[in-house]
Amino acid sequence: MNPVARTVLQRLGLGLVTLFIVSIIIFSAIAMLPGDFARAMLGQSATPETVAAFQREIGIDRPPVERYFVWVGQMLHGDFGSSFASRTGYRRTVAEIIAPRLYNTMFLASMTALIAVPLALGLGILAALYRNGWFDRLVNAVTLTTISFPEFFVAYMLAYLVISRDTFIGSEFAQSLPHWLALSLNWILNAVPKFPTLSNVNDQTPFWEHVWRVALPAITLTLVIVAHMMRMTRAAIINMLASPYIDMARLKGMSPMAIVLRHALPNAWAPIVTVVAFNLAYLVVGVVVVEVVFVYPGIGQLMVDAVKSRDVPVVQACALIFAATYILLNLTADVISIATNPRLLHPR
């Protein structure tokens, strides 16, 4: 059997087992949380009777084991169930709640990936090419700086930059500066595009406006993930450059750029794609903080909301989606590693 096909099948099988285990962990973790949906919804105004009426309607008065199997049964039929926010006659399915949020998350993740992955690879290759030179040091210093700040800090700083565009010249700080300096700083700030600090989009937002609205979150995330991918690219290539066949290429008289692109890079893909996959998974499951700062309706915020209000079906569905994302992206990374490595592709 083709090794790629075998790996894919094997991994998918293991992935299903993992998902099953994850579902049990999630379900029991939520069952252990104090409070329930009815109480979370009614808050301070909960009375025993209203809470009981609420619990009966959404079915959380039944034992947890029964609820778990009902849920798994539904899942096997492709039905994610109904959110607890449903009311008699107005069913809100988990699928319809999650779908727009998942789309938004994927939109932001793809846009960030489109900027960050080529940027990281390009910078990594250049850094490897001019290693230990000033370019290498500069790129390393800048990317390490941006990754060292917590993401919310980067996000707030970017938002503040956009705000300063309008308010800087009137601020006390600007007044205290020499006039020419204040004016030129103001000129630089005005060169910053007036990105929206509020990324609220809905299903009626046109495509290009959506792109414009997510500019700041995408830049924030790019700054956060570039360093990891860039440094792995650089390290993997430099590692290859020490091999004898590279010396051979050099003796042939090939240009350094050609050596890196034609000889070093093809053999360095495996570690690079692993790191890229890891970062892409992070873009899907780990960006809740950035979503909150820019008020972007993504799936991370949805899950936090759902945990707060104990809307169990939504939490479970989100958790499963997150787990599946990790499994699939890691699988993809492995497949690419095999496909780019002839020794793995054609084992003796």
Place this chain on the structure above:
Amino acid sequence: MSESEYKLGIAQSLIGRGKISRRDFIHLGLAAGLTLTAADKLFVSTARAEPLQGGFAKLGMAHGATTDSIDPAGYLDTFTQTAFSGSMSNSLTEVDAKGNVQPDLAESFESSDGAKTWVFKLRKGATFHNGKNVTADDVVTSLRYHMGDETKSAAKPLLEPVASIKADGPETVLFTLKSGNADFPYIMSDYHLVIMPAKDGKADWGSGVRTGAFVLENFQPGVSAKLKRNPNYFKNGKPYLDEVEFIAITDLAARMAALSTGEVDYIGRADLKTLGMLKRNPKVEIVEVTGYGHYTLPMNVTMAPFDNPDVRMALKWAINRQEIVDKIFLGHATVANDNPIAPAIKFATNPQPQHSFDPEKAKHYLKKAGMEKLKVDLSVADAAFAGAVDAAALIRETAAQCGIDVNVVREAEDAYWDNVWLKKPWCASYWSGRATADWMFTQAFAADSSWNESFWKNPRFNELLVQGRAETDEAKRAAMYAEMQQLTHDDGGSIVLVFNNFVSAKSSKLAHGEVAPNWENDGLKMAERWWIATA
């Protein structure tokens, strides 16, 4: 933005405060490239804030969750309350900026039989968004939605005192109460009790068809709600805005940034810590009112040591409320005096003596209780109110000077109202306040209330509560409520720390009249009451 435009912006904000003359303003306007008439017009429209028609306002709300629904059984926080109750719907009555009850969907109301029977006459010609007339049947069905065994409504306890509701012809609704209540019209102003059309004998909340100033156009739970003007609204000339969009911005810094960059025209619950920076922006104004809301520290008076009134008194004297106002709320709150009735409410008094930080008095009461030292646990989390944990830390310091060791227990924010409130002997709590003294006392201090957070059962207080409710003589009522407030102050188990201010911020292009203190966002009705003053 050019420099002259910027100066014009500042000048515009000065007009309202009367700090710039018309002549000077026009001068600046000309410099910024306006024509003489345009500059003059701008001055007049800013100075004489006559409501103007038209425009689109984006309002940033401090709440919003994916579980939000237009179902009035919920309306948990300011997003749903402002967007769906205050803008889209009407109750029978409303509370004005002076704190008085006014007819809303009802045209008039009167009581008989010692305030036990109430007759509400509906407004003629009021219609639902779909053109159907509002009838007494709709009112009865809508209110019954919050009553009975199967209801999931948070407003159920409010309607507990109602014995029966009957339609008497198409325009009259008859209420019979279990006992007299002179303040019943206030209760009808509650934001849950909106009028919905009756469909097959049930209240039809799901269609979103209501009577209010705005019609729902698009709603994405936890994200935004867009509403457009109801052209057939029964209040003359209102609303002024053509369109409003409510945007859920739960993150404090994001909210402040959104207003600074002009992404939204208004934000609820501004960040007190960075308010100073926001004020520097000439295009932003702060809106601040002292509401009815208050932060309390209820002690369970059925448990030792709080069952001893002298211990309660010692604690009341061991707290430096002014310091808490200054340090935790940065001045955006008013010192309270263990009386939950806000000064703006009818019949409010200020019981004497004013409780303040006095180690001598605290020690005196402690000695009277037969104790030298006292050790108590105070359970807090910021879920009770923002700043509760910090306030508890200050209390710990001041109480230590009175020989009281307050052990601050930091509780989980999650499920605070389930596990801590009404369960721990001494904890922190929040009340958004009620429009009348009777309503507040009935919910949080009456012996039989399930929210009697201090389990305080003072016989004289409860006797007065029932008498005062049915009393229609104003002077007698005032005396009764004064005595009740004195009782909660002297004997009650709730330490009322401060009344919190509603601090919000708006773009200078939005204008409004006097802001109502009964709820946030101008009594939740900002969309109906506010307008855009300049383009």
